[in-house]
Amino acid sequence: MKILMTLYNIQDYGGIINHVEYLTMGLKQLGHEVDIIGLTPKQKHSFRSFKKHDLQVLPEGTGYYHNQARGWYGMEKVPYLNAHKRNQFIEDASNYDAILWHIPVPTLNKENKGVNQWLPMYDNGTKNIAIVHDGNLPSLYPHLLAVAEKFHAAICVHPAAYHSANVLPMRRYLINNPFEIPENPREGGLSFEQRNGFLSAQIFKAWKRVDTLIKAIPHVIPEADKLVGGAGIEYRYMTSPDKCKPKYYENGVKIWDTALQHGMKYLGVMPNQEVLQTLKQCRLQIDSSWSKKYAAHGAHYNRTTIEAMINGAVPVATDLGMIKTFLKPDVNYIEVPHTATAKQYGEIINQGLTDKQNWEWIQNQNYSYVLHNFEMKNVAQQYIDAINTPAEEPPVKAYGVTSNLLQQATNNLEFFNAPVSLPTALTAQTQCASAGN
Numbered sequence: 001m002k003i004l005m006t007l008y009n010i011q012d013y014g015g016i017i018n019h020v021e022y023l024t025m026g027l028k029q030l031g032h033e034v035d036i037i038g039l040t041p042k043q044k045h046s047f048r049s050f051k052k053h054d055l056q057v058l059p060e061g062t063g064y065y066h067n068q069a070r071g072w073y074g075m076e077k078v079p080y081l082n083a084h085k086r087n088q089f090i091e092d093a094s095n096y097d098a099i100l101w102h103i104p105v106p107t108l109n110k111e112n113k114g115v116n117q118w119l120p121m122y123d124n125g126t127k128n129i130a131i132v133h134d135g136n137l138p139s140l141y142p143h144l145l146a147v148a149e150k151f152h153a154a155i156c157v158h159p160a161a162y163h164s165a166n167v168l169p170m171r172r173y174l175i176n177n178p179f180e181i182p183e184n185p186r187e188g189g190l191s192f193e194q195r196n197g198f199l200s201a202q203i204f205k206a207w208k209r210v211d212t213l214i215k216a217i218p219h220v221i222p223e224a225d226k227l228v229g230g231a232g233i234e235y236r237y238m239t240s241p242d243k244c245k246p247k248y249y250e251n252g253v254k255i256w257d258t259a260l261q262h263g264m265k266y267l268g269v270m271p272n273q274e275v276l277q278t279l280k281q282c283r284l285q286i287d288s289s290w291s292k293k294y295a296a297h298g299a300h301y302n303r304t305t306i307e308a309m310i311n312g313a314v315p316v317a318t319d320l321g322m323i324k325t326f327l328k329p330d331v332n333y334i335e336v337p338h339t340a341t342a343k344q345y346g347e348i349i350n351q352g353l354t355d356k357q358n359w360e361w362i363q364n365q366n367y368s369y370v371l372h373n374f375e376m377k378n379v380a381q382q383y384i385d386a387i388n389t390p391a392e393e394p395p396v397k398a399y400g401v402t403s404n405l406l407q408q409a410t411n412n413l414e415f416f417n418a419p420v421s422l423p424t425a426l427t428a429q430t431q432c433a434s435a436g437n
Contacts, residue, residue: 001384003027004096005036008103008118009111012069014203015177015303016102016133018272019157021061022178023100026380028060035096036062037089038077041106041115045077068272080117093124098152098387104130105144108415116418122150127387129153130170135160135300136293138167138400142409145169146420149395153386159325160300167400169423173386177303178376181310185367189312190281192356197225198284198349199313201267201275202302204232207291209318209338211238211248212345217259219346224353226259227278229267275304279311283359284352290320290338301325305333306374309366314359316352326373330358331365 005020007013024034064072080086093099106112122128128151134140135158145167153171156162162174204210211234217226238248238256248255260266270278279285285308287301294300301322305315315333322333329335334352336345352359372378406422413420 001097001387002033002095003035003387004093004099005034006039006099006101006103007036007071008039008106009041009109010103010107011109013071014068017066017068017071018179018303019131019133019177020102021066022180022376023380023383024061025180026178026376026378027383029377030380030384032380032384034062036064036072036075038072038075039089039106039118039121040077040079041081041112041117042079043081045079080121081115086117086121090121090124093126096126098127098129099124100129100131100155100383101151102131102133104132104151104154105141105147106416107141108412113415114417116416116420118416119147119418119420122147127152129155129383129387130168132156132161132165135164135297137161137164138405138408139293141412142167142405143412143416143418145398145401145406145409145422146413146418148398149423152391153389155383155386158300160294160297163324164297167398167405169395169398169401171386171389171392171396173382175382175386176374176379177306178379179306179310179370179374181371181375183371185310185312185371186364192283192359195281195283195313196223197227197282197353198286198316199227199229199275199278199282199308200286200288201227201229201270201278201304202287202289203230204235204238206234207294208232208234208289210234210288211255212340212342213286213288214238214255214259214264215250215342216345216349217264218262219343220262220349221353222263224263224349225282226262226264227267227282228259228264229270229275229278231269276307276311279304279308279313282308282313284316284334284349285313286316286349287321288318288336290318292320295320295323297324301327306370309370310374312363312367314352314362314366316349330362332362332369334362 027034064075066072078085078089106118130151132154148169151170154165154168155173155175156165157177165172200213202208220226237245244254287305308315317333318336318338320338327333336348
């Protein structure tokens with residue numbers, strides 16, 4: 001099978017980089033041909049500047065050097081404001097069995113304002129597959145509804161994405177993020193006694209709740225390694241000499257400074273290989289995130305949680321962060337109530353660090369689980385199966401479409417200056433729902 005992957009420009013690619021690289025690798029190992037193209041709202045494409053030391057490459061993946069935030073260097077791009085380039089893309093697309101749209105529609109970035117030339121690009125004579133990476137589709141890109149009829153299916157990479165995509169009138173699949181996993185993950189791994197402490201590595205956003213972990217660190221046993229990595233806006237607020245938010249103080253002292261005094265080691269922004277090596281040496285991996293908005297759709301955990309499972313570290317996660325997921329507390333992870341106090345949080349971490357029997361039980365469950373559910377060739381085969389599945393007739397019903405959602409989609413289309421009305425079927429469906437039918 002010949003497959004094309006596309007990506008519109010976004011500000012920070014994050015985990016999409018890993019997904020694309022490992023999915024490409026898995027598809028190629030199954031014998032499929034994969035190309036990747038970027039889509040940019042310009043008349044002419046010029047390469048972005050990168051610092052060499054920031055670049056990584058996975059030779060069996062796309063083959064392009066990439067930066068975790070800024071994307072791929074040297075990747076072919078289609079400047080779709082150029083009519084000739086846009087039409088050439090549409091014509092060339094018919095040579096592929098499917099297009100995997102990793103970012104199905106452009107986002108509301110300022111460079112996209114008033115740009116509607118992306119709309120014809122789905123009339124390409126092949127199967128369009130929308131890949132949903134975000135768990136808040138109705139808020140972020142409801143304008144996908146305007147071109148939903150052009151898609152064969154949507155593939156959602158975690159439960160929150162799957163449930164939030166119930167607004168789409170197309171077949172949905174929940175297919176996990178792909179990872180490179182050895183045939184025997186246990187082999188060569190360190191034992192409980194050879195490991196120590198925990199790692200928490202993630203972007204410091206408000207809903208990631210890193211501050212709840214920072215507050216708990218003084219209650220964690222002194223001999224444990226307390227490793228924290230990542231950066232972001234809340235890190236800057238938490239550590240700022242003059243702009244630290246009041247909620248990041250306790251008793252007149254910054255919670256960050258108190259955590260440092262109790263043995264926390266800050267590792268900064270960690271390259272992925274450094275994260276993996278650190279997880280091989282830790283007993284626990286901690287994801288403190290939770291969001292009531294995301295929880296309404298389902299679990300929205302980090303890729304690092306799965307990387308921890310692969311590398312023998314036991315995950316610690318919140319109840320809301322793991323809501324409506326296939327992962328189970330005390331089987332795949334140690335659960336922290338999102339209402340836990342700092343002391344309660346610290347006590348749960350201490351229990352996870354010292355209960356060898358429970359730690360080994362969860363670790364062994366996870367080794368088997370990830371090999372079956374996240375190994376990149378298994379994931380890649382699920383993509384192929386989804387592509388090969390015939391489209392449903394009549395079209396799939398979108399269950400979460402409301403008048404508010406349609407209005408937001410219309411507002412988004414106005415941002416793009418898009419002279420497009422939403423499908424009549426969606427409007428009629430919403431009217432029926434409002435009438436109680």
